Amino acid sequence: MTAKDALTERYQDLLSVYLKAKTETTLYKGQQFSRKLLEQQISPEDLVSLHIQVMDQLFPDMSEEMRDSFDFLLEAMIGYGFAYREHQSLRDKQQQLESEIEVAASMQQTLLLSDVPGFDQLDIGVVSVPAKKMNGDYYNFVKSGNSLSVAVADIIGKGIPAALCMSMIKYAMDSLPEEQMKPHLLLENLNRVVEQNVHSNMFITMFHGVYEPESHKFYYAGAGHEPGFFYHAKEDEFQDLIAKGLVLGVSRTTTYHPYEKMIEVGDMVILLSDGVTECRTSKGFIEREEVVSLIRKYMDLPSQKIVENVFQELDRLQGFELRDDFTLIILKRLV
């Protein structure tokens, strides 16, 4: 018996039982049968044809009008069959696209992965989690001589275009000469690259900082990036780490203001992307103070533990559904 014969037989059984007793049970079986039809990719016009065939057998004396009306129904079903097949083919295509994006996402992870360098004077913690498959946030550490530079960037926009743009930023940064590590000059350079190469509806915010262990100074500059925090251990207080500046890519001639801060033992520099402060809970956006109080709660732990705990709590608050890429970095001066 072919699969089609089996279907015909089953349909005939169900239909004749139903016509005799008209019970809800049989209707329920009919619904389950329809799932089976879908599994076997039987299109709507095939089902109508099956119905006609079965009706012919059950009622050989069916009136001619009734018989003809089924033919008309069959013809009218053809359009649904058309749509059904298109749906199948689009679904196959979607699966193919999704697997391609998987590959691109894992490639991006490899490309953008920045090792957290070992640095005796600082305890460094990083967490960066994409909301979708590809990450539009970017962070980067570079050790150069004795100093350590750190960058956090966020593309305004999400998904694949943002991720492609991020890859470009990475290579632009890699190709800048090392002596230009002054944060405000680096931003000016990157701004020109972005302005020239990125479509005008896409903007990038960035924070860049350099820590010099000899002077214990942290030099930094910002291009429209979400302000971080500075923890001043002596006073036991958190301050906003504000670095004003226009987002990258707006105007060719933008200049950036240099900022600096003395870092004392126990002080922390906290950098983040707006995915951290724009966490949405049922009560609306969380406040920056809530992020601060979470950091305070875990402050005595090593930096990596702090960022992981803060992320887990915020993730839980949002019902494990990140709406934006999330990046949080903490640098704590040890000695």
Place this chain on the structure above:
Amino acid sequence: MDIQSCVEVRNEWDIVSARQLGRNMAKELGFGNVDQARITTAISELARNIYLYAGRGKICIEPIDQIGRKGLRIVALDNGPGIREIRKVMEDGYTTSGGLGAGLPGVKRLMDEFSIESTVDVGTEISATKWLR
């Protein structure tokens, strides 16, 4: 039955004649009612394309009898503007006359074999075959 029959397509009524021709031949060859409906729908779509985009052309229907298998071939011919981007019109979701699932990809799926040739400013020839099972 090796002589092909053709219908000129100039207006919407000719689409009906083309369908009728295809249905008669499909019946004669022994196609079941579902395949008859599929074949006529394919003819409808092809004839409609001629009527809408080329203005005029013809639909030819021919029975095929190869060793061991029988079938029916539809050939749609026109001297219209041609199709600049065949790849595009063969994509799902790309249709200018509207309608879910309509258009050439739909015709291709209704039939067993499908081929298209088109030259800009010269015309288009589409041929589609359904085999008798």
